[in-house]
Amino acid sequence: MNRRLALAVDVAARHGIAQRLAVGSRTLYDRLTAALTAWVAAARRDDLTGWRAALGPVLRMVLLGGLAYGAYRAARAAPWLLWLAAGAWALAAWRTGALEETAVEEPEGTSEEDPAGAAVALLREVLGDRPAVHLSTVLAHLQEHGQGEGWKVADLRARLEALGIPVHPKVKIGGVPTRGVRAADLDAHFPIEETSPSPVQVDAA
Structure with missing residues (x-):
């Protein structure tokens, strides 16, 4: 039964291009969010207390906000960059979805x-x-x-x-x-x- 679930939950990723892109995009988003959250949290100083201990995470959040604003300004100035970004994301999602499909080897029978x-x-x-x-x-x-x-x-x-x-x-x-x-x-x-x-x-x- 355990092998059947591992196979069953993997089968859905093989139901077409749209499904592969959806699974890949969701996985990429979750991994990116987790990585950024961990990066911001890692800046907290355990040897300090109060606002000084939280200064590192705040600065990293400000940096991320600045990068996001810079990307927004760039997209407003050159809208064609959105097509490049969308294409890069779709390619990464496709590859990630393909890897998810082969995550579990299908048991015979x-x-x-x-x-x-x-x-x-x-x-x-x-x-x-x-x-x-x-x-x-x-x-x-x-x-x-x-x-x-x-x-x-x-x-x-x-x-x-x-x-x-x-x-x-x-x-x-x-x-x-x-x-x-x-x-x-x-x-x-x-x-x-x-x-x-x-x-x-x-x-x-």
Whole structure:
């Protein structure tokens, strides 16, 4: 089942050019945002207190703001630069999307007929009786079973959203709000089909 989820959430990235660009763009954005946030935060001085300790991050934020304003002025003066920027971003997104497609090697004999169903099945398994689960928990579960190596939460989120599985930005578990999946959303979007009970079905459950 774990291998099926790793494959299932990766299958959506192979559904066309638009999907590849969307996944690649979202991944690039998340990585760029995370990198800039870490760069700004790294300037904080632990050996100082008060405003002096925060001076480094403030200066770096001012620098980023200046660069953004400079880019804006350049685009106003030469609009054709936007086409170059858009082309460069699209190329980077395409390459990133292609890498995401090959992130997990497809196991032999695994069916791709219902990737969303396989993903939902494992999410329910990780959820258990809980009302929600963080994506970090799902990713850790995958990696414990040798799947999703090198993935980040943003990579898993992109694949789940591409499969139509709702991901909330702030799911609070244990007082910590972060990205996660709610059982109620799975029930609403992927209802469990009611079937007549049988010994085989009970054993499988």
